[in-house]
Amino acid sequence: MATLAPPDSTEAVVTVPGQRPPRRRYANAMYPHWFVLPGAAIFLVLFIAPTFASFYYAFTRWTLFDVEFIGFDNFVTFFTDPQLSKGFVNTLIFGGLTSGLKIVLGLLIGVLLTSEIWARGYLRAVIFFPVLVSTVGVGITFQALMDPYDGAINQALAWVGIDGPGWLTDPNLALYSIIAVDVWRGVGLAALIYMAGLVAIPQEYYEAAKVDGASGWHRFWNITLPLVRPATTTVIILSLIGGLREFQLIWVMTGGGPGFASDVLASVIYKQYAYGFFGLSTAGNVVLFVVVSAIILPLFWWLNRKQTDL
């Protein structure tokens, strides 16, 4: 999160040589480089090395028995298979919608919970609750609640005379139902990040604006929103990264179904892995890697460039 921190914490941003105040040489010896090594070793062997390996194996037909180089075949299979293009589109929908909703709702809840309202302590506790239940637990619970016939949601709708849909059984709805659950689960964290950002805004600005006669809405639009930008950046980046890679919730709730209506890249990758098509699965990994990087990196650069200074 450091790079998402504002530039005033000078060390947190990537520094350019020559811009720093010179430090005495003996001080550097107190912070030896080898401190980085043990962590770096684990990280390089178990994360970076497999990532590099995946760029080779994505071009192979890789089974339990042998590895054979087949060029771009996996990727061709990937994009000609309708199931796959579906997973590709769904990944974008899932990532975009979940992070958009988390920003709007998270900010709303954040503002509400940093204002002086009644029962604030209770609300802060309850909003964070879903984070504690495991994804699998949440998925199973909502599977039951979204049951088309007896599920609590449709029971409640039936009460007011609405015939509830098959939330997870209707191919057009399944993905959006999972999106709703993901937002339900993740909005607490977004709100927490926003609360941290909101608390840091100096009250003087609001007082000055009040003196100038700015309305509550104006104060929100012209003070809160620009100054809470670092938090927005954090929420966008974190929720997009999580959303584009989401697997557990989808896997538990629909298994990518009905058919492959709610398949995303991550679930396709797992399915191919489970079928033993290791090459195809790894190609999926590479596709996901490209998708996530192509979205996050420009966004990251753009958001950090437009930081507001406090």
Place this chain on the structure above:
Amino acid sequence: MSRAVTRHVTGGLAVLVSAVVFLVPFAFIVLQSFKTGQDSATLKFTWPVDFVLLENIVTVFQTRDYMLITAFINSTILTVLSVSIMVVLSAMIGWVLARRPSRWNPVITFFILAGLIVPPAIVPTAWIMQSLGIFNTLFGLALIEVAYGMSFCVLLFRAFVSNIPRELDEAATIDGAGPIRLFFQVGFPLLKSVIVTAIVVQSVAVFNDFANPLYFLPGEENATVQLTLFNFQSQFQTTWNLLFTDILLITIPPLVMYIFFNRQIVAGMTSGAIKG
């Protein structure tokens, strides 16, 4: 006094909405876990006919030869091992990154961000673990969790360390402390609040993780708590009451942790991660 009224009305409304949106699903879990199998099979949101929570708990524990107990032990070992390695190593990295400007920092930052962004490649990872002889071992899975969780921790620590004044470091240096003593005796205590944040966040994440054990620790004797949920779901039938009892049981540890450290999490997040 109109402001006080608004405050209470908004608060009251928020409480109402939160109750429907957040409390109902939890009430549902609890209600189902009190029910008998037949009673829970309808999935209806109703008051239990008979209260059999204790029997359910006993049954859940007995299932598959006390698999849940094994799973709890496995999950506890995994969580403690991976989080302690993760926190110490990440704190060391964050400490040096924030305190010592160097040409390597942009490179390291790039890798940290890659760790956050890049989706892990499952098959090659399993293959590398296999050749190291740590595939399908708790220790191997713990190292995986360390590798995947480290980026987040390093960023958290680095942001925090850059806000700590250096005077204490300098004083300790003048008193003749070496780098290791400086870090463990000066740095670590200063980092306490953010370390607690990292421990809580990552412990909950590791304990609740389901995907990585599924990939890298297959097999029943190695089950972690999340995988026990599949004991009560089969292709033909789901015993909902036992399933929800199990969910309830495996949510207790994260819940206890959260209740204990609630304030600390918020404090750590506010002081470290995002300074407005």
